Amino acid sequence: MSGMDRREAVEVLLANRRDLVVVTGLGSPAYDAFAAGDHDRNLYLWGAMGGAIPLGLGLALARRDVPVLVLTGDGEALMGLGALATAGAKRPANLTIAVLDNGHYGETGMQASHTAMGADLAGVAKAVGFAWTETVSALAGIEAVRPHLEARQGLGFLRLVVAAGEPPRALPPRDGHRLKHRLRVALGQDAT
Amino acid sequence: MERWQDDIFQAMLEARIEQVGYVPDAGHKAVIRACEADPGIEATVLTTEEEGIPLLVGAYLGGQRGVLLMQSSGVGNCINLLGLPQLMGVPLPMLVTMRGEWAEFNGWQVPMGQATRPVLEAMGVIVYRADRADEVGEIVQGAFEQAFNAECAVAVLLGQKLIGRKRW
Numbered sequence: 001m002s003g004m005d006r007r008e009a010v011e012v013l014l015a016n017r018r019d020l021v022v023v024t025g026l027g028s029p030a031y032d033a034f035a036a037g038d039h040d041r042n043l044y045l046w047g048a049m050g051g052a053i054p055l056g057l058g059l060a061l062a063r064r065d066v067p068v069l070v071l072t073g074d075g076e077a078l079m080g081l082g083a084l085a086t087a088g089a090k091r092p093a094n095l096t097i098a099v100l101d102n103g104h105y106g107e108t109g110m111q112a113s114h115t116a117m118g119a120d121l122a123g124v125a126k127a128v129g130f131a132w133t134e135t136v137s138a139l140a141g142i143e144a145v146r147p148h149l150e151a152r153q154g155l156g157f158l159r160l161v162v163a164a165g166e167p168p169r170a171l172p173p174r175d176g177h178r179l180k181h182r183l184r185v186a187l188g189q190d191a192t
Numbered sequence: 193m194e195r196w197q198d199d200i201f202q203a204m205l206e207a208r209i210e211q212v213g214y215v216p217d218a219g220h221k222a223v224i225r226a227c228e229a230d231p232g233i234e235a236t237v238l239t240t241e242e243e244g245i246p247l248l249v250g251a252y253l254g255g256q257r258g259v260l261l262m263q264s265s266g267v268g269n270c271i272n273l274l275g276l277p278q279l280m281g282v283p284l285p286m287l288v289t290m291r292g293e294w295a296e297f298n299g300w301q302v303p304m305g306q307a308t309r310p311v312l313e314a315m316g317v318i319v320y321r322a323d324r325a326d327e328v329g330e331i332v333q334g335a336f337e338q339a340f341n342a343e344c345a346v347a348v349l350l351g352q353k354l355i356g357r358k359r360w
Contacts, residue, residue: 058251062234062251
């Protein structure tokens with residue numbers, strides 16, 4: 001699967017963000033988001049594989065006034081495939097799921113994933129009731145779709161076709177308590 | 193609604209619960225219906241119980257308190273994700289209706305039913321249990337207090353004797 005450089009893709013996706021909260025799946029998407037610039041509204045998961053989409057859903061339902069982006073990989077999304085159906089059932093207009101799809105499990109030795117064998121995650125999202133789905137394989141396409149992320153006008157799914165390269169690791173903070181406090185404060189909640 | 197189910201729902205209202213994640217179970221039926229009917233509660237049906245843990249972590253990050261409702265078989269589906277509330281210090285109250293114990297007809301429910309408490313405890317969840325209708329309210333209330341004040345994962349097992357024999 002050829003595709004965009006994942007670091008460039010995430011940098012363009014998150015450029016000029018305003019109120020966006022970014023929840024990342026574990027592994028490369030977390031590194032990519034951190035490499036694009038750490039932010040008080042970033043929450044990096046280092047485990048809980050399959051949990052990024054439902055975490056973003058719970059946050060989006062709690063704060064309809066805040067745009068929420070889940071940035072994850074094809075392997076993490078596949079592990080929690082049912083969560084797409086749960087999100088599709090609730091349809092919060094302020095939630096976008098973006099999957100960096102390289103067709104491989106990058107963290108564990110580049111084994112091929114189901115998306116390399118024909119599984120179509122954007123098709124799944126469409127089938128379970130997402131308001132919009134896009135597949136983008138060029139940076140210009142990301143710029144075109146970027147305004148949707150903060151628009152809060154419909155549950156969205158964005159498939160970003162990226163190359164199966166391994167950029168140098170950029171390691172975000174790992175302390176879960178710190179990340180919790182940081183995001184809650186950024187959203188105007190009490191620290192605990 | 194049975195009295196003890198109403199006690200659960202009242203405890204949820206007192207604890208200012210705003211999100212509920214659930215996989216349906218007959219023992220939770222009345223509470224689920226009450227949650228779905230309450231405009232102040234966002235009730236989310238899950239495809240698997242493990243979704244409920246990050247769902248409620250996300251809710252808490254957004255300033256809302258949540259409760260997860262499931263049957264004992266669902267605890268097995270949650271194991272890895274139960275690390276999340278512990279790692280982040282996020283409250284996670286769970287109400288678990290038991291199968292595979294007193295008066296169980298279906299042997300297929302027994303292995304996970306018997307493993308429910310040790311599995312929860314192995315993942316650092318504090319476990320309480322209610323077997324009598326008149327103790328449910330107080331136990332659930334205290335479990336919510338502990339979860340939200342001490343920011344930890346707390347489960348209440350609702351015994352099969354409390355729920356009653358399933359009719360086959």
